[in-house]
Amino acid sequence: MSPIHLEVGNNNFTMVTEKKFCRECKEEIHGRRDKQYCSDYCRAQHFNNRNAEISNFMRKINYTIRKNRSILSDLNPKGKAKAHRMKLVDAGLNFDYFTNVYRTQSGKVYYFCYDQGYVELEDDYYALVIKEDYVG
Numbered sequence: 001m002s003p004i005h006l007e008v009g010n011n012n013f014t015m016v017t018e019k020k021f022c023r024e025c026k027e028e029i030h031g032r033r034d035k036q037y038c039s040d041y042c043r044a045q046h047f048n049n050r051n052a053e054i055s056n057f058m059r060k061i062n063y064t065i066r067k068n069r070s071i072l073s074d075l076n077p078k079g080k081a082k083a084h085r086m087k088l089v090d091a092g093l094n095f096d097y098f099t100n101v102y103r104t105q106s107g108k109v110y111y112f113c114y115d116q117g118y119v120e121l122e123d124d125y126y127a128l129v130i131k132e133d134y135v136g
């Protein structure tokens with residue numbers, strides 16, 4: 001049997017199996033059935049795009065945390081302040097993003113955006129603090 005006959009046999013076999021499409025350009029993939037990309041170009045492109053998405057995602061989070069820090073800093077020029085939750089919300093503080101959390105032994109939870117932090121008091125009020133307030 002010549003190699004040509006072997007190839008025809010393989011083609012006949014792949015025709016009855018499910019068609020595969022490139023994850024990047026969506027073109028039909030010919031050749032090995034376990035291939036996920038039609039070409040090296042598409043494979044590289046797919047990972048580049050994925051990295052760009054991740055970078056963009058990280059950029060947005062970094063931006064949000066820096067913005068949070070700026071808001072907290074503006075509302076707390078003396079290093080100690082009190083603010084109602086609505087004031088923080090109105091200023092644009094995003095409570096979902098922070099750099100670290102500090103839990104005191106008494107169970108209070110401080111959220112920090114770098115050096116600027118806040119801790120919930122009563123009646124929707126927050127104490128705004130800077131890092132030196134609890135370190136050391």
Ligand SMILES: [Zn+2]
Nearest residue numbers: 022025038042
């Ligand atoms: Zn492709």
